Structures are given as C-alpha cells and as structure tokens.
Amino acid sequence: MTPAHRARADRMAELAEAEGVTWQPSSLLPGLSLRVTNTAGVQRTERSLSAAWNAAGHLDPALLDQAWEAAAREADVCGLRTYAHGAGTVHGSVSGCQVLYVQVADSAVFFSTRLRWLAETAETLTADWQAWSEILAFGAPLAGRTTFQEIHRLMPMEYAEVTDSGAVHLRQHHWPWEDYAPQASADLAEVTRETVEVMAAHMRPHLVSTGAGAAANPMLSGGRDSRMLTALAARESPDPTQLTAWSTSSDAGSALEELVAAEVAETLHVKHRIVTGHYRAFGEDFADYAEAVDYQASFHFWLMPVVRALRETPGSIFDGIGGGVLLGGGFADPADAARRTRRDLMSSRIQARSRYLTEAQKVLQHGVAGAVADRAQSGAWPTAERYADHPNAHTLTSYLLRTVPGIAPAPAKVLGGAQLTVMPMVTDQVAGLALQLPHHAKADGAWYPHLLHAADPRLSGMPTADDLTGTRHHKRRIASREGARHLAGLVRNGPAAGLLSAELAAADPATGAGVVVWQRLLNSQRSQHLIRGLALLSLWLDQYGTMVDDPDPRRMRHA
Amino acid sequence: MPDKPVDTTWVGTRVLPAARRLKRAGRQLGRRARSAVAPRLGSLGAVPLNVTTIGLTAAGSGSGQVGRCGVVVLSVPKDPQIPAQWRKILIEAEQHSVPTVLIVDSVQDLEHPLAAVVTHLMTPEPTMLQTLRDFAGAERTAVLDPLAGKREQTHALFALTRVHTPVEPNA
Known part of the structure; x- marks a missing residue:
C-alpha cells in the first residue's frame, strides 16, 4: 500500500463515521491497521489479521481458525485475511447474498459494504451503461457489475487477492453449490426434517444470546417461506412473547398479504404488526431505498416504512430470501x-x-x-x-x-441496516439439501406442505395470499396520483427523459389526462418496473452525474 | 423477501391477466348496476351512517353476503388488532373485489391495522381530509357528510369506490 492508498482508506473510514458507524478498538500489525464494527469477528496473530462479517453477526470466533473458503461456506461470511508484508485476500460469501464491493487498484484492493464510500473516494469514475441496462431489464446489474465500471460486487465465493509481489487478482473460488445435483434416492421425509432442523439451528443463537434478550423480528408476508421462519422462531424462542412478526404492503394491489399474515401470526400466537407507507412519503421512501442499496437495485422501495420501525425495535430480523428459488421449485x-x-x-x-x-x-x-x-x-x-x-x-x-x-440487497443492506438480519434459506447446508432433491419433489411448491408441517403442524393446509387472490383491486401507492407525479417528475426533469417513449414524453403529469397515462403504466408490473429503473437512474445521476465520466444515459443505445 | 416465480408462458402473461381484468370489469359492472337499482352496504362495527347496512358479523349473516355487497363500511374497533371474524370478512371482500371503506374520526384511527388493509378511507370531519390524503392519497379518500341523507351518503360511498383511476377534476 502506498501513502495515497492509506489516505484513501482514511477518507473511507471518515465517510463511514459520518454515517454513524462506530469502530471497535483498532487491531494493529506493523504497517497495518484494521478498523471494524462490533458485528465483525477478528483474529490477530503476530504477523496476520483475519476478519469475517455478515448481516447476521454473532460469529463463532473459531470460524477464523479455518481457511477463508471453509469459513465463507460454513457461516456465509465475507472476510479478510491479511499479512504484515501487505499481501492478503478479501472474499465474498458462499451465497453471494452478503453485499461487499471491491475496487482493485495498483497493488491494493479497496473494499466496502457501502458502495458510496468507494465511489466518493475514487480517483476516476465511469458510468457503466451495461449495468444500467441490466437494472432496467432485470432489476440489478449482473455478474458483479455495478453502476461504476471501476467497482465490482463480489459474487458467490469470489475474492480479490494482493499477492506477495503486489499483483492484484479478482477470481472465483469453486462454488460448492455447483456440486449439488438432484439425487433420485433422496428420502423426502429425511431431507425435509434435516432442512427444517438446519434452519432452526441457524436461527437459535439469534433467539437466545442477543443483546436484545429473546426479542426477534421475523418478516411475515402472506407466503410460505416467511411463515416457516416465524413458526421456527416461535418454536426455538425461550420466550415467544418477545417475538414480533412484521408485515407490510408490497404494493401489489391487494391487502391479502397483510390479512393472511395476521391469520398466521394469530395461529402461531406471535405478536403481529402491519406497517404500510404513507402516500405523502412516497418520494422519501423511494429515495431512501435507492440510497440504502447504493442505487444498485429497484425492487423493494416499499420496505422503507417497516425498516424505520425496525430500527427502533431491538432483535434480529429473520428473512426468507432464497426460499422461492431453492425450496419452492418455482x-x-x-x-x-x-x-x-x-x-x-x-x-x-x-x-x-x-x-x-x-x-x-x-x-x-x-x-x-x-x-x-x-x-x-x-x-x-x-x-x-x-x-x-x-x-x-x-x-x-x-x-x-x-x-x-x-x-439480496433488501435483506442484507436495507433490513440489515436496521437490525442484524439472518437469512436461513441461503445457507450452504439448506442449499445443499434443497438442490439435491429431485425437481418433481419441489415443482410448483410441492415440497412446502412437508416443510411447513415439519416446522409447525398448525400451518398445514393454511392458504397463502396467492392461493386466495382473485383480482387486485386496491390502488397501488406507486400508481396513485402522488406516486405517478413524483416518479414522472424525477424522470422527465432529468437526463433520463431522453430515454422515454413518445407517449410518456408527451404525458405531462401536471394535467389530469397526463398523470393518468403514467398511472396506467405504473399499475402494470412490467411497465412499472421499467419506470422505477428510470427513476433510480435519475436519482443516481443527481448524486453522481458530476463525478462520472460521460454521464449521458443515451449511451445505453450503443449496445 | 418476496421473490416469487412468475408465470412467463403466453397463457400466464397474456391470457390470464386479460381474463382477470375481464372478471374485475364484469364484477364492477354488475356491482354498478346492482348499486343503481338496489344498493347493498355491508358493515363491520358501529358505522355512523344514516344508511341501513347489513351487519356482516350478525348472527345469521351467512357466507356469501360479502360478495353481494357493493361496499363494506367499517369503523375502528376497540381491539387494537383486527378482530378474527372481521379478518375473515375482509379476506372474502378481497377475493370478491368488494371495496372496503374505513370511517376515520381521528389521527389515532390511522394507526389501527385496519387502516392499512382497507381500500378507501372517509371522514365525517372536513378538517381531517388532508391528513387522510397524506396517508392514503387523494383517490382513496373523501369526506362523508354525517348529516347527509341516506341517498347522498350511499352516492358518496359508491362515487369514491367506483373508479380505479379517475381523471383528476380541475387539474
């Protein structure tokens, strides 16, 4: 590392402190200092420093006795292994759901869980229009790309390494999930039991040994994954009265998610809170979500009201990310x-x-x-x-x-910014069990009745919100006049206006007829997704437009 | 975190949504016609209306009553949670696309979970209207004149809930 590298690391730390990050006492090696928060595990020997972290915290110190590949796999941690002579490795987690950004420089790797701290200290920044095309198309950039060409997000088992000679590499270690293949001989009952017990074991430490006592916060929608985790939290908690299940509206045009969640909470005897967004705060929620995910994803802006409530509610959060893709077979x-x-x-x-x-x-x-x-x-x-x-x-x-x-940015960064957040369904053990089941055992949710019964027999046969949904007759907040005017204003008043279709470019949201054009497109999932992406781009350009080379979004046209 | 698989087949992306839209439009037309001839209002709790409503939790109020209502009107109950019997009726209303209107008297009423799950909110107090709009938007909220006759109140309830995306007057 050069003096300029050290100065940049100090500036990054100052930016973190300005956002309220507090450091534990520094760990020092000759020529090296490591500042960490209290959720990271750290181990120091005479000539080396190791650290590991994830959104869940509460890491077993013995984890750092293992090679990073084993630690990443066992506890889904990101981490750092570094030596006094300057060599070292920064690595991602086995699931890839833990968010870590890296910027490879000459003989150094800068890394951060917050992209802003890298971006605001970078010498040069170049807009990545491929990444923005992917945000519009998929909701987020793919393959570790970010909205800046210079900065990369670590994918599953990826690592950045500085060698003894000062060379820097960005590589991927073998991803063990590629080794899991369906086994015709898998015993469904045994795999079900094991999967449920693995998830319960993963959640247990967060229910008994936290600073919040037995308090915990399962996220509860009208679906199956969240009710499974809520049931397991209630089963494993020494005091289930300390649990609060949280529901919010995903703005899908129906209140069945919240109503069915209330039924599930009552069945499990778990306290339940419904928090939804106020229409006046739509713009604030959208901007806060964009900021919380560093402008890298456009899906879950409606989480912000419940996130603000969770910041005031101690206890780990349990989130069922990965359930639909790994367990649901959908x-x-x-x-x-x-x-x-x-x-x-x-x-x-x-x-x-x-x-x-x-x-x-x-x-x-x-x-x-x-x-x-x-x-x-x-x-x-x-x-x-x-x-x-x-x-x-x-x-x-x-x-x-x-x-x-x-x-992943929603649980790892947004919920994770409120309280420690546990994601039991993307652990290596659960993925291994789920991916070894034959497809027919999971197709169209076929595995769920077994899993739910194993988690808590009271959940057997309970319908989900999707089972009950007929038509979606609620006004979506995003498709209200207030939501439409806000998003239309963001897009039309910024450089992204040059990307709009003729119909939207002509639809003035200040007029009654114009705002209805935006509202109708926002009321449809697909066109809404694209408008959200353009609004996210507008906010990003507001933030970084003067810092990036060539900030003209029309560059997206040159595929 | 919701991450649902979505049907990406032609039937799933074109036919089924079109069928759902048709079904919703059919229900709306049917409800509009019925409400013009013989409007039926369901209620949960003691609603301060001059209109006669069908108490949906009353003994003998069987299954199927909700689907025949043009609107279900609710007041905030004493219970800080949504009562179990009300929840089942609200689920039924969701399934039949029946609008649900909460009568709001105070800011505290908006903290009740019912305010988060109904389709519309009305208040008898004109000074509360802006608070309601901040909470649920202009298209989902209105004043309900407590002194109006039953015909006017019925008209106000159906006028608010009839159109999903009305063109804004005087914009």
Whole structure:
C-alpha cells in the first residue's frame, strides 16, 4: 500500500463515521491497521489479521481458525485475511447474498459494504451503461457489475487477492453449490426434517444470546417461506412473547398479504404488526431505498416504512430470501423443456428474469428498448451458458440473475441496516439439501406442505395470499396520483427523459389526462418496473452525474 | 423477501391477466348496476351512517353476503388488532373485489391495522381530509357528510369506490 492508498482508506473510514458507524478498538500489525464494527469477528496473530462479517453477526470466533473458503461456506461470511508484508485476500460469501464491493487498484484492493464510500473516494469514475441496462431489464446489474465500471460486487465465493509481489487478482473460488445435483434416492421425509432442523439451528443463537434478550423480528408476508421462519422462531424462542412478526404492503394491489399474515401470526400466537407507507412519503421512501442499496437495485422501495420501525425495535430480523428459488421449485424450465434446444432453453431462462422488457416499447424510445434488450441478453448469456447443462440449470441461473443481484440487497443492506438480519434459506447446508432433491419433489411448491408441517403442524393446509387472490383491486401507492407525479417528475426533469417513449414524453403529469397515462403504466408490473429503473437512474445521476465520466444515459443505445 | 416465480408462458402473461381484468370489469359492472337499482352496504362495527347496512358479523349473516355487497363500511374497533371474524370478512371482500371503506374520526384511527388493509378511507370531519390524503392519497379518500341523507351518503360511498383511476377534476 502506498501513502495515497492509506489516505484513501482514511477518507473511507471518515465517510463511514459520518454515517454513524462506530469502530471497535483498532487491531494493529506493523504497517497495518484494521478498523471494524462490533458485528465483525477478528483474529490477530503476530504477523496476520483475519476478519469475517455478515448481516447476521454473532460469529463463532473459531470460524477464523479455518481457511477463508471453509469459513465463507460454513457461516456465509465475507472476510479478510491479511499479512504484515501487505499481501492478503478479501472474499465474498458462499451465497453471494452478503453485499461487499471491491475496487482493485495498483497493488491494493479497496473494499466496502457501502458502495458510496468507494465511489466518493475514487480517483476516476465511469458510468457503466451495461449495468444500467441490466437494472432496467432485470432489476440489478449482473455478474458483479455495478453502476461504476471501476467497482465490482463480489459474487458467490469470489475474492480479490494482493499477492506477495503486489499483483492484484479478482477470481472465483469453486462454488460448492455447483456440486449439488438432484439425487433420485433422496428420502423426502429425511431431507425435509434435516432442512427444517438446519434452519432452526441457524436461527437459535439469534433467539437466545442477543443483546436484545429473546426479542426477534421475523418478516411475515402472506407466503410460505416467511411463515416457516416465524413458526421456527416461535418454536426455538425461550420466550415467544418477545417475538414480533412484521408485515407490510408490497404494493401489489391487494391487502391479502397483510390479512393472511395476521391469520398466521394469530395461529402461531406471535405478536403481529402491519406497517404500510404513507402516500405523502412516497418520494422519501423511494429515495431512501435507492440510497440504502447504493442505487444498485429497484425492487423493494416499499420496505422503507417497516425498516424505520425496525430500527427502533431491538432483535434480529429473520428473512426468507432464497426460499422461492431453492425450496419452492418455482423457477424451473417449462414442461416442454426436453423438446427445446439448448440455446432456446438458455434464452428462455434469461427472458423469464427480464420479462419486464415485453412492455419496453411503452416506456422506452424504440432504439433504447432494443439496445436494452440486446445488452440484457449479452450480459446474462455467460451465466446462462455456464449452467446450461447443469441438472439445476434454471435454478442456478435464476439465483444468479435475480436473487443475488436484485433481491439480496433488501435483506442484507436495507433490513440489515436496521437490525442484524439472518437469512436461513441461503445457507450452504439448506442449499445443499434443497438442490439435491429431485425437481418433481419441489415443482410448483410441492415440497412446502412437508416443510411447513415439519416446522409447525398448525400451518398445514393454511392458504397463502396467492392461493386466495382473485383480482387486485386496491390502488397501488406507486400508481396513485402522488406516486405517478413524483416518479414522472424525477424522470422527465432529468437526463433520463431522453430515454422515454413518445407517449410518456408527451404525458405531462401536471394535467389530469397526463398523470393518468403514467398511472396506467405504473399499475402494470412490467411497465412499472421499467419506470422505477428510470427513476433510480435519475436519482443516481443527481448524486453522481458530476463525478462520472460521460454521464449521458443515451449511451445505453450503443449496445 | 418476496421473490416469487412468475408465470412467463403466453397463457400466464397474456391470457390470464386479460381474463382477470375481464372478471374485475364484469364484477364492477354488475356491482354498478346492482348499486343503481338496489344498493347493498355491508358493515363491520358501529358505522355512523344514516344508511341501513347489513351487519356482516350478525348472527345469521351467512357466507356469501360479502360478495353481494357493493361496499363494506367499517369503523375502528376497540381491539387494537383486527378482530378474527372481521379478518375473515375482509379476506372474502378481497377475493370478491368488494371495496372496503374505513370511517376515520381521528389521527389515532390511522394507526389501527385496519387502516392499512382497507381500500378507501372517509371522514365525517372536513378538517381531517388532508391528513387522510397524506396517508392514503387523494383517490382513496373523501369526506362523508354525517348529516347527509341516506341517498347522498350511499352516492358518496359508491362515487369514491367506483373508479380505479379517475381523471383528476380541475387539474
């Protein structure tokens, strides 16, 4: 490391402190200091320092006795191994859901859980229009890309290494989930029991040994994964009265999620709170979410009201990310897959995750829509190709195109910014068990009745919100006049206006007829997704437009 | 974190949504016609209306009553949670796309979980309207004149809940 590198690291630490981060006493080696928060595990020997962290905290100190590859796999941690002479490794987690950004410099690697601290201290920043095309198409950049060409997010088992000679490499260690393949001989009852017990064991330390006593906060929607975790929290807690299950509206046009969640909470005798967003605060929620995920994903802006309440409510949060893709069997190839060509299947796996683009012509200029579609396909192709012949091809492709880049920032960064956040369904053990079950045992949610019964028999047969949904007749907050005017204003008054379709460019949201045009498109999932992406781009340009080279979003057209 | 698989087939992306839209439109048309001829209002709790309503928790109020209502009107109960019997009726209303209107008297009423799950909110107090709009937006909220006759109150309830995305007057 050079003096300039040290100065940059100090500036990054100052930015973190300005956001309220407090450091534990420094760990020192000759020529090296490590500042960590109280949720990281640290181990120091005479000539080396090791650290590990994840959104859940409460790490076993013995974890750092192992090689980083084993620690990342066992506890889904990111971490650092470094030596007094300057060599070292910064690594990602086995699930890839723990968020860590790196910037590789000459003979150094800068890393941060917050992209802002890297961006604001970087010498140069270049907008990555491929990443922005992927945000529009998929909801987040793929393959570790970020909105800056210079900064990378570590994917599962990726690491950045500084060697003894000062050379810097960014590489991926073997990802063990690639080794898990369906086993015809798998015993469903035994795998079910083991899966539930593994999740319970993972949650248990967060229910008994936290500073918050037995208090904990399972997130509870109207679906199956969250009720399974709520039931396990109630089962494992020494004092279930200290649990609070939290529900919010995902702004999907129905209140069934909240109502069904209330039924589940009552069945499990768990306290339940419903927190939804106020219409006046729509813009604030959208901007706060964008900031919390460093402008890298556009999905879960509606989380912010419940996140603010959780900041005031001690206790670990339990989140069921990964359940749908690993346990639910819903991200699978179509029934006629056997008759399709390899290339056709790869394309269909990509298109299933970028389905929003079928409405692109309504939101984006013709040339932009085509270029975004081309970029989406080319950006996702290496991932689809890598797993094209894998027995869990669609599952792994979906996981890497959607769950890791787009969904994970919500629990890891947004909920994780409120309280320690545990994600039991993306542990290596659960993934191993789930990926070894034959597809037919999971298809269309076939495994859930077994899992739910094993978690708590009272959940057997309880319908989900999706089971009950007929039509979605509620006004979505995002499609209200207030929401539409806010988003239309963001997009139309910034550089992203140049990407809009003729219809949206002409629709003045200040007029009654104009705002209805925006409202109708926001009321449809696909066009709404694209408008959210453009609004996120507008906020990012507000924040970084003067710091990046060539901030003109029309560059997206040049695929 | 919700991460649901979505049907990406042609049937799932085109036919089923179109069928759902048709079904919703059909229900709305049916409700509009019925409400013009013989409006039926369901209620949960002691609602301060001059209109006669069908008490949906009353003994003998069987299953199926909710689907025949044009609107279900609610007041905030004493229980800080949504009563179990009300919850089942609200789920039924959701399934049949029946609008649900909470009558709000005070800011505290907005903290009740019912305020988070109904489709619309009305207040008898004009000075509360801006608070309601901040909470649920202009399209989901209105004043309900407590002194109006039953015809006017019925009209006000149906006017608020009839159109999903009305064109804003005087914008």
